[in-house]
Amino acid sequence: SNVGKTTFARSITIPSIIENKEKLVIMLNEDSKQKWQREMLVWIANNIYKKELQKYVVRDGKYTEETKSLLKKCAEWIKENASNHTITIIPFKRYKTEKVIKIIKKYSSLGVKYFLLDTFKADSGTKANENLSIAMAQAMVDINDIIKPASKNVHILITFQLAKSSARQRYYTQDNTGVAKNIVDVASTTIMIRDLFDDELPNGKNALKVYRLDGKNGKSKIPCILNSDKHYQIVFIVKNREGSANQYQVVVEHDMSRNIMKEIGLLSM
Numbered sequence: 001s002n003v004g005k006t007t008f009a010r011s012i013t014i015p016s017i018i019e020n021k022e023k024l025v026i027m028l029n030e031d032s033k034q035k036w037q038r039e040m041l042v043w044i045a046n047n048i049y050k051k052e053l054q055k056y057v058v059r060d061g062k063y064t065e066e067t068k069s070l071l072k073k074c075a076e077w078i079k080e081n082a083s084n085h086t087i088t089i090i091p092f093k094r095y096k097t098e099k100v101i102k103i104i105k106k107y108s109s110l111g112v113k114y115f116l117l118d119t120f121k122a123d124s125g126t127k128a129n130e131n132l133s134i135a136m137a138q139a140m141v142d143i144n145d146i147i148k149p150a151s152k153n154v155h156i157l158i159t160f161q162l163a164k165s166s167a168r169q170r171y172y173t174q175d176n177t178g179v180a181k182n183i184v185d186v187a188s189t190t191i192m193i194r195d196l197f198d199d200e201l202p203n204g205k206n207a208l209k210v211y212r213l214d215g216k217n218g219k220s221k222i223p224c225i226l227n228s229d230k231h232y233q234i235v236f237i238v239k240n241r242e243g244s245a246n247q248y249q250v251v252v253e254h255d256m257s258r259n260i261m262k263e264i265g266l267l268s269m
Contacts, residue, residue: 003193004254005119008233008254008261011259017086023085023111023113023114026088027091036089040078042259044078054258055258094125104156117159121160133182137185140182143158184239188240196232201228202228209267210223224251232253235249249266252264
């Protein structure tokens with residue numbers, strides 16, 4: 001919880017959608033459309049226009065003329081990309097898996113190939129005495145049945161929350177999924193993310209050793225020095241049908257105030 005799942009999903013998805021002129025449908029189960037629009041203003045300012053804009057500035061109001069001009073410029077970008085359906089945002093009043101499936105059917109028939117569901121949870125109205133684990137696993141199977149190559153042949157990125165006990169762990173596996181461990185059975189790729197502990201920063205007793213590969217031959221390891229004043233996270237690739245899993249942990253610098261994420265390097269095991 002509160003590790004920045006939505007911010008992470010936004011940062012790794014939208015740039016490639018824009019670059020490759022694709023279309024993306026975003027289904028919201030938690031945050032409102034208005035909050036996503038505010039977050040998008042910050043993301044666009046820092047990532048598209050490379051201008052300084054922090055979340056608290058948008059939240060607090062009383063803008064300077066320079067900030068007003070930047071916000072209007074970012075808003076026009078959103079309107080332009082919404083009008084040509086590059087990015088479509090659909091909020092749910094009550095979350096139901098069947099609604100997700102209907103949306104995928106509708107928009108895939110219009111040529112959309114990419115979807116994002118934020119956040120996956122049990123269907124609204126699920127009773128306490130029902131087997132939550134089985135219900136959630138079946139819901140994920142139902143979503144997979146509609147997106148797989150034999151059906152609509154589309155891609156969906158789904159965020160979900162790990163077991164609360166995971167916050168105390170340094171390494172994640174599929175067992176950290178929590179209530180419904182089987183929900184990741186149908187996934188092609190499963191990525192988990194956590195913040196660094198204080199003792200993993202430089203000069204800490206468990207300071208991390210991070211490296212990047214030499215771009216020339218891809219074999220030489222070049223050490224990366226972390227900055228104790230910056231916010232870093234570790235991305236665990238715990239399942240990957242398209243390549244290696246568990247072998248790599250990626251360290252990213254994640255500025256959640258500006259919605260900027262940068263890959264730093266790989267973690268030495």
